[in-house]
Amino acid sequence: MKIAIVCYASVGGSGIVATELAKCLVDRGHEVHLISTDPPFRLGEFRTGLVFHRVETPAYPLFREPQYLLSLSNAIVQLSRELTFDLVHAHYAIPHATAAYLARQILSSTSGAHVPKIITTLHGTDITLLGSDRSYSETVAFSIDRSDGVTAVSESLKRDTYRALDVQREIRVIPNFVDTNRYRRVPPAELRRQICPSGRYEKLIVHTSNFRPVKRAEAVVEIFKRIRTKVRARLVLVGDGPDLAKVSRLVQDLKLGQDVVALGEQDQVVPLLSVADLFLLPSQQESFGLAALEAMACGVPVIASRVGGLPEVIDDGVDGYLKDPEDLQGMAEQALTVLGDVKLHERLAAAARRKVEEKFGADRVVPQYEAFYREVLV
């Protein structure tokens, strides 16, 4: 198949999933064209069959607003005419589903022109935060309904979509995935010694996110503070975003500067996750929780909020723990139990890795996308 994948290039789960899907599809013999404003985060090395196309949105002094929707539609139209895509797979509804719809309308208006099918994948905040906002809801619902196929990354997000928007189209749930060959615990060696100088720290706790309010990164620090009173632990924060400055201030206010290290955006998360003992994800909302899945793939037990799609990823007490998002004390106590019990830690880590292999490995999930593509194309 010849597939165009439209996604955000910035750090964020939807862009990561779209890029990883593109790579896997190419490895399975498809031709994939990634359309984005920049080479997506985690695009990695050159692969035959995977082509990146940049969307340029020219600025003009008259406009205070960038006209991304128009330039993206335009790019899809021009590339479709040149390359005759079988389908355009839009990741994140806003505004990608709308841009794909508009492009299809333009292509359909030329008689005899090749018109690709459109698939939209809903990721979370495109529905739960933005899409359901009155400023966007009508356009988002319309664009989703006009897609030829729609997927959501969890049952929870599917339910949220029908609840929040007037959408009639059937939504197929295809969960997020990781390539279990690349996402696996690698020997920690030197990195552990660098991050955790021996003698000073016994345990390493990691949080990765885009530091948006929905992630509640300050809660991560609050939980860590409670853990730190009992265990010589270090917290590693990976990623960047609007809340990072607030988090750094909180770290200083709580006098945790020695014990918390913020690494900023990192392309290679596997080595960092491989030295972690625990992963914290106390999000307000999480339609899936790709960060939790990546940690689990690397054998790191996760303590997370019982919200959205996280219960579809984590089995409470089996391969991680789920708590009410406000229950920071409960998360801290659970963390101390896991960190203090080697056997329990081993059991959780092994169960987490097994769950990822059995349910969320690329070899399990990518064929679900291929099958859905075929269904939409007939």
Ligand code: GMT
């Ligand atoms: O979470 C965000 O801030 C952005 C968003 C994205 O597109 O990166 O994340 C959503 O999509 C991810 C990939 O499908 C999911 O793993 C995240 O759970 C979801 N975030 C939320 O629902 C808050």
